[in-house]
Amino acid sequence: MRVAILEDDPDQAEIVCRWLNEAGHTVASHATGTDFLRAVRRDSFDLYLLDWVVPDLSGIDVLRKLRQEMDDNTAVVMATAKDEERSVVRGLEEGADDYLVKPVRRAELVARVNAILRRAGGGKRETGGLQVSPYAFDLEKKAAMLGDRKIGLTNREFELALFFFRNAGKIVSRAHILEAIWGIGNQSVSTRTVDTHVSRLRKKLELGEENGWSLSAIYQHGYRLEKVNA
8 A cells, every 4th residue: 555654754754664665565755744745736645644743834734734625535644752642632633543652663553554544445355345336346256237237347447446436536646556456666657558447447337427426537646536416
């Protein structure tokens, strides 16, 4: 999964990045709130790990902007030396999903991140099926249905469809899609592959007003699957 970190201490940022990388996550670290917000506006992530006290914008200011101004509901874990109860309560009330007190311990950090991702859906791998009317996806058979009609999807298209429905309502970047579906990280790879597969998927799923879902390209960002109000 993709994790964005706000941490101004370079040594702390390095060790946290290493821990999460070794746990199988892709991590992007930023030292200021402004840089962090700029990054998450142009890319998409599964979880944010925010330090409270950083230069420029504090972690709590960044959290408030994410929730109130950007309408970004990506899972957030606060990590800070502020351990008094009122600070914990404030962080949670502002929209954090969890709270870690520094010094952060490796096993606890990885466990908390993985638990949050599972609850948020980022680490979810259903064993049965996924149903989002009028679509149904059988994960064991890798079969997709539109109503009572089977849709012929390749394995890659099936995984792409699941990815979009699991992230419905969120803007997901092409880089995020490449990494999640093709296993391609920060490499110089053409995103035409994503665009071609998205175009085919849109047609095969008949995404549009008639079926209540729209898959739109977001200029300079990526794509967003969202429910269409009839």
